[in-house]
Amino acid sequence: MKILILGSGGREYSIARAISNEAVNHKLYFQPGNGATSELGTNLNIKDYNELADFAITQGIELTIVGPEAPLVDGVVDIFKAKGLTIFGPSKEAAQLEGSKVYMKNFLAKYNIPTARYIETDSIEDAFKFTDTLPTPIVVKADGLCAGKGVIIAQSHDEAKIAISEMLSGKSFGDAGKKVIVEEFLDGYELSMFAVCDGKDYILLPAAQDHKRLLDNDQGPNTGGMGAYAPTPLVDETLYQKVKERIIRPTLDGMQAEGAPFEGVLFIGIMVVNGEPITLEFNVRFGDPECEILIPLMTSSVSDMFLKASTNRLSEISVEFSKLFAVGVVMASENYPYSSSTPAEIIVDEVHHTEIAEYTHISFAGVSEEDGKLYANGGRVLVCVGLGETIKQARDRAYMRCGQVHFAGKKLRTDIAYQAL
Ligand code: AMP
Ligand code: GLY
Numbered sequence: 001m002k003i004l005i006l007g008s009g010g011r012e013y014s015i016a017r018a019i020s021n022e023a024v025n026h027k028l029y030f031q032p033g034n035g036a037t038s039e040l041g042t043n044l045n046i047k048d049y050n051e052l053a054d055f056a057i058t059q060g061i062e063l064t065i066v067g068p069e070a071p072l073v074d075g076v077v078d079i080f081k082a083k084g085l086t087i088f089g090p091s092k093e094a095a096q097l098e099g100s101k102v103y104m105k106n107f108l109a110k111y112n113i114p115t116a117r118y119i120e121t122d123s124i125e126d127a128f129k130f131t132d133t134l135p136t137p138i139v140v141k142a143d144g145l146c147a148g149k150g151v152i153i154a155q156s157h158d159e160a161k162i163a164i165s166e167m168l169s170g171k172s173f174g175d176a177g178k179k180v181i182v183e184e185f186l187d188g189y190e191l192s193m194f195a196v197c198d199g200k201d202y203i204l205l206p207a208a209q210d211h212k213r214l215l216d217n218d219q220g221p222n223t224g225g226m227g228a229y230a231p232t233p234l235v236d237e238t239l240y241q242k243v244k245e246r247i248i249r250p251t252l253d254g255m256q257a258e259g260a261p262f263e264g265v266l267f268i269g270i271m272v273v274n275g276e277p278i279t280l281e282f283n284v285r286f287g288d289p290e291c292e293i294l295i296p297l298m299t300s301s302v303s304d305m306f307l308k309a310s311t312n313r314l315s316e317i318s319v320e321f322s323k324l325f326a327v328g329v330v331m332a333s334e335n336y337p338y339s340s341s342t343p344a345e346i347i348v349d350e351v352h353h354t355e356i357a358e359y360t361h362i363s364f365a366g367v368s369e370e371d372g373k374l375y376a377n378g379g380r381v382l383v384c385v386g387l388g389e390t391i392k393q394a395r396d397r398a399y400m401r402c403g404q405v406h407f408a409g410k411k412l413r414t415d416i417a418y419q420a421l
Pocket of ligand 1: 116139141151183184185186187190269280281
């Protein structure tokens with residue numbers, strides 16, 4: 001197949017890597033891709049979605065896979081479908097599950113899907129009144145996309161009120177903060193679950209845990225994610241069943257009833273409180289770095305899964321997973337997540353050890369290429385992934401691989417998967 005992948009991160013690289021390793025030969029294109037995806041296919045520079053769709057038609061692209069949320073919220077799927085193309089991802093309307101927290105919370109309430117008690121409002125008086133009914137800490141969220149920064153966990157009522165005032169005045173997040181959500185704080189452990197959906201049917205992937213804080217022991221600022229592992233032993237069959245029955249099924253049925261059937265990856269942020277799964281948030285795409293550890297656990301064809309999901313035929317296939325565990329450790333640039341860093345050459349030692357060669361690999365993200373050399377280009381640079389029969393073995397292998405990657409200012413957490421060990 002000729003396949004176009006939208007995005008430039010480790011997530012998109014990991015999908016491309018898996019597809020490149022399939023027995024059948026595929027031809028890959030990336031918009032825009034990164035300095036390492038050019039090894040796997042052709043990087044494009046066509047920013048306009050209509051032009052990109054026309055390119056897909058003339059090149060005979062049979063499948064487009066969208067990685068990040070921004071093109072989805074902008075309606076890239078609707079544009080491609082209107083031109084008769086096959087594309088994996090939700091429509092603009094369905095992408096509101098991520099694009100608008102107000103849409104998501106109201107949807108959850110309408111279909112009785114468990115979530116934190118909340119109020120959604122643009123009135124400062126109503127927000128303050130509800131705040132006074134909650135114990136601390138109190139969670140305040142801006143409505144729109146804020147690159148992961150729109151959530152404040154306030155330790156006092158005053159702090160919550162300041163956050164509300166700043167959001168509603170447009171001071172913190174501009175238009176994205178025109179409406180706020182104030183909600184109760186849920187005390188439990190967090191999971192990421194991913195369902196690949198075709199509007200009606202879905203495939204549930206092994207549950208993962210992300211590590212959002214920059215530093216060991218969950219200290220420091222929030223990031224896009226510094227590492228992940230799966231499957232997590234914190235989820236048993238009973239919990240999977242509860243997530244399927246209480247969250248995924250009613251979400252797919254509800255979105256159909258809304259006239260916006262959900263196709264694509266439903267990423268459910270879950271807080272488990274006293275054994276009960278509660279929906280924290282939805283995203284409408286794979287998590288990054290969760291994708292980098294989940295894709296390598298699939299033993300059946302990854303390209304076929306995306307193709308069947310985008311043509312409403314998931315019921316025709318069964319997706320197989322290996323019995324191994326996967327751990328991914330993110331290596332980030334010096335100034336991440338605050339600011340950009342000066343490009344630094346990446347040296348990857350040659351792997352001599354057969355165990356490391358067989359059970360680890362690297363998914364490249366924030367890298368550029370010049371004269372055959374790779375440079376760390378800021379942000380999250382790459383993810384070292386280790387597979388193993390236990391989480392500990394997978395983790396040891398991932399860290400061994402990290403030891404073979406060098407660039408100035410490299411930054412990583414040393415405790416990925418600690419909750420499972
Ligand atoms: P969100 O973007 O809604 O997922 O929020 C980002 C992070 O804030 C989540 O991953 C949680 O760690 C935390 N969070 C959000 N809502 C709550 C809540 N109601 N209770 C506790 N933590 C929360
Ligand atoms: N790793 C969390 C995310 O992709 O949003």
